[in-house]
Amino acid sequence: MSSSSILLIEDDLNVYHGIQRKLKSAGYDTFYAPDAIASVSQARLHRPDLILLDLGLPAGDGFVVIDRLRGLAELSAIPIVVLSGRDRGVNEMRAMRAGVAAYLQKPVSGALLLDTIARHIGKPQPSKAPSTYSIGANLSSSLHKTVNRATSDDDVPVYEWQDYAQST
Amino acid sequence: MNGRIMPKVLNQAETSSHGRQMEAIGQLAAGIAHEINTPTQYVSDNAVFLRESWTVIERIVSVAARVNEEWKRGALSVRTREELGQCFAGTDIDYLANEIPRAIDETFEGARQVARIVRAMNEFAHRPSVMKCPSDLHHAIESTITVARNEWKYVARMETSFDPNMPLVPCLLDQINQVVLNLIINAAHSIGEIIGDGSRGLGTIRIKTEYLDEWASIYISDTGAGIPEQIRSRVFEPFFTTKPLGKGTGQGLSLAHAVVVDRHGGKLGFDSEVGKGTTFYIKLPVKLSGEN
Numbered sequence: 001m002s003s004s005s006i007l008l009i010e011d012d013l014n015v016y017h018g019i020q021r022k023l024k025s026a027g028y029d030t031f032y033a034p035d036a037i038a039s040v041s042q043a044r045l046h047r048p049d050l051i052l053l054d055l056g057l058p059a060g061d062g063f064v065v066i067d068r069l070r071g072l073a074e075l076s077a078i079p080i081v082v083l084s085g086r087d088r089g090v091n092e093m094r095a096m097r098a099g100v101a102a103y104l105q106k107p108v109s110g111a112l113l114l115d116t117i118a119r120h121i122g123k124p125q126p127s128k129a130p131s132t133y134s135i136g137a138n139l140s141s142s143l144h145k146t147v148n149r150a151t152s153d154d155d156v157p158v159y160e161w162q163d164y165a166q167s168t
Numbered sequence: 169m170n171g172r173i174m175p176k177v178l179n180q181a182e183t184s185s186h187g188r189q190m191e192a193i194g195q196l197a198a199g200i201a202h203e204i205n206t207p208t209q210y211v212s213d214n215a216v217f218l219r220e221s222w223t224v225i226e227r228i229v230s231v232a233a234r235v236n237e238e239w240k241r242g243a244l245s246v247r248t249r250e251e252l253g254q255c256f257a258g259t260d261i262d263y264l265a266n267e268i269p270r271a272i273d274e275t276f277e278g279a280r281q282v283a284r285i286v287r288a289m290n291e292f293a294h295r296p297s298v299m300k301c302p303s304d305l306h307h308a309i310e311s312t313i314t315v316a317r318n319e320w321k322y323v324a325r326m327e328t329s330f331d332p333n334m335p336l337v338p339c340l341l342d343q344i345n346q347v348v349l350n351l352i353i354n355a356a357h358s359i360g361e362i363i364g365d366g367s368r369g370l371g372t373i374r375i376k377t378e379y380l381d382e383w384a385s386i387y388i389s390d391t392g393a394g395i396p397e398q399i400r401s402r403v404f405e406p407f408f409t410t411k412p413l414g415k416g417t418g419q420g421l422s423l424a425h426a427v428v429v430d431r432h433g434g435k436l437g438f439d440s441e442v443g444k445g446t447t448f449y450i451k452l453p454v455k456l457s458g459e460n
Contacts, residue, residue, distance in 0.1 A: 018214055037369075
């Protein structure tokens, strides 16, 4: 069984690097698409377990991507978590109606991001966590602790969040 | 008046343009918040990464110090050597060596980006001009491009070409800023109309300046839809708009006309080709009327 993989659709390379390090620390593999056009081809190529989607993208925004992904039978079941700097309000409602699993607003804490991902695809298999990367090992062992103290000592203020997936 | 120009002092109605400017800032606020949230995200992520990396490095440094001490005493223990080996065995040093400097650089870049946005916002919203002051148009255009970035970056690349011989231009800078802002937003909307689902890629907005024969010109071009022939004579009419509800008030170009032509004795016009794009130009006199 391979480790869980996440496709990060994000036009800002610096944001991508920051989140990629966080996801790698937690033991996830990541793939990258910088715009709406590349997002579908990357999703087809890698068949990720989850898609982390920015809404503001060059040449077609995140809602276009949601529509395209939802319209493709082989990709339509992949949970999409929106991670956007846009104001929640109408964007959140629209994303929810389009069928996303959760909506997170930037800046989001690492603990909340990882917790949200884990709710949908579970935590990475321990055997697949980075074996030679001790930050990952440290983080894996302290992940529960980190999540539990999410509102007290985390990297950024934790925003309210909603999870739209049906709990099963 | 021996060749000396008394500055024109604006009346109350004219200074209310500051209200419009604040309104423009208000409209841009969501975009500006987005522009600040983005670097905040990665600055924060990088800080967490560096904190976690330090816990690993700290252990290596501490064991290495012990190795050095024991080595100097000629008594390097097997246990200490093994401990150092364990530190490296559990750590991808190459990964850290690559990522730590990058995370530091990106953190600086994030801080610079926030500072740039805040500075541009301050400059754009600078206090209302009550008289025409010699102004650096290029600096003002760059600030306006920055505050409006979220309005254009998803539909267009921005290109600038500034005339290095451009002198300071006497103008009501806050009002010129607003005209430039309106034209950039119009250009972005026009490109947005034709890029559709994005499969054809981004359009281009070009801002060029030129100083010629005592006139300072600003050209703002887009690769958008163009203005249909039948409405060209009406675009400067107040409240005339072709934009969908909520996207435009129809006042942008009529206000721009009032600012450029009525208040500065300048010229405002456009060339357009349907399907190819539009170039708006603002021409401002560099010498005030009556000045030698």
